[in-house]
Amino acid sequence: MTREISQTVRRVNTVGASNLILETNRLRLRRWKASDVEPFAALNADPIVMKNFPSPLSLDQTKSFIGGVEAHFEFENFGLWATELKDGGDFIGFVGLSIPRFSAPFMPCVEIGWRLAHKYWGQGYAPEAAREVLRDGFERVKLLEIVSFTATSNVNSMRVMEKIGMKHNPAEDFDHPNVTDGHHLKRHVLYRLTVDEWKRGIGCDRDVSKTLI
Numbered sequence: 202m203t204r205e206i207s208q209t210v211r212r213v214n215t216v217g218a219s220n221l222i223l224e225t226n227r228l229r230l231r232r233w234k235a236s237d238v239e240p241f242a243a244l245n246a247d248p249i250v251m252k253n254f255p256s257p258l259s260l261d262q263t264k265s266f267i268g269g270v271e272a273h274f275e276f277e278n279f280g281l282w283a284t285e286l287k288d289g290g291d292f293i294g295f296v297g298l299s300i301p302r303f304s305a306p307f308m309p310c311v312e313i314g315w316r317l318a319h320k321y322w323g324q325g326y327a328p329e330a331a332r333e334v335l336r337d338g339f340e341r342v343k344l345l346e347i348v349s350f351t352a353t354s355n356v357n358s359m360r361v362m363e364k365i366g367m368k369h370n371p372a373e374d375f376d377h378p379n380v381t382d383g384h385h386l387k388r389h390v391l392y393r394l395t396v397d398e399w400k401r402g403i404g405c406d407r408d409v410s411k412t413l414i
């Protein structure tokens with residue numbers, strides 16, 4: 202993805218992210234550390250976590266993924282944030298923004314995405330982190346819109362999209378070009394949230410994270 206394309210989705214150049222840490226009530230979102238490799242490889246190898254992806258990832262694929270995320274941060278000033286618990290510092294996965302690199306009608310775009318270790322599911326961590334990522338994406342990065350997409354079977358991910366106020370238009374469902382024809386993960390849903398919708402506070406009344414603390 203070229204800088205020219207990425208700049209079509211934002212208003213102006215942004216403040217850098219090299220020393221930035223995002224915080225929520227329970228979570229810290231930060232750049233990646235060497236100590237993240239082991240727990241991230243473990244969750245990437247877990248068939249439950251990777252159920253809605255074509256396959257789990259190997260250790261080498263995990264290292265390459267982190268390298269790609271850090272390069273994305275350096276080039277774009279935003280990325281997929283390594284996410285840890287403030288209480289105890291456990292690495293739990295990632296939540297963040299990325300620029301997808303495949304061809305689809307809604308490109309260019311910036312996507313919000315998440316992947317947490319199974320033991321941390323069901324506690325509202327993903328929507329809690331995602332709300333802060335949206336705030337950073339709209340306020341600091343100055344994006345005009347953030348999208349999210351997933352396989353139609355990934356109901357957990359769609360629940361997070363709904364909790365943070367994103368809207369699904371079934372007319373925009375699409376076949377992911379990187380998934381083999383006929384594969385059960387081929388069909389995807391697309392959710393969107395514009396900066397104006399975010400400013401109007403869509404999703405604020407569903408902040409389950411606050412009720413869990």
Ligand SMILES: CC(C)(COP(=O)(O)OP(=O)(O)OC[C@H]1O[C@@H](n2cnc3c(N)ncnc32)[C@H](O)[C@@H]1OP(=O)(O)O)[C@@H](O)C(=O)NCCC(=O)NCCS
Pocket residue numbers: 249250251253314315316317318321322323324325326327328350351352355356357358360361364
């Ligand atoms: C999607 C994901 C990040 C959600 O994180 P989370 O912090 O558990 O989010 P929430 O606590 O808000 O739970 C979201 C939904 O997941 C489901 N869920 C929660 N805990 C679950 C568990 N232990 N087992 C199965 N489903 C569970 C529930 O349907 C929940 O919705 P609800 O709150 O209305 O009941 C997490 O499930 C995950 O990492 N999945 C694998 C990676 C992935 O698919 N990423 C998205 C790719 S597009």
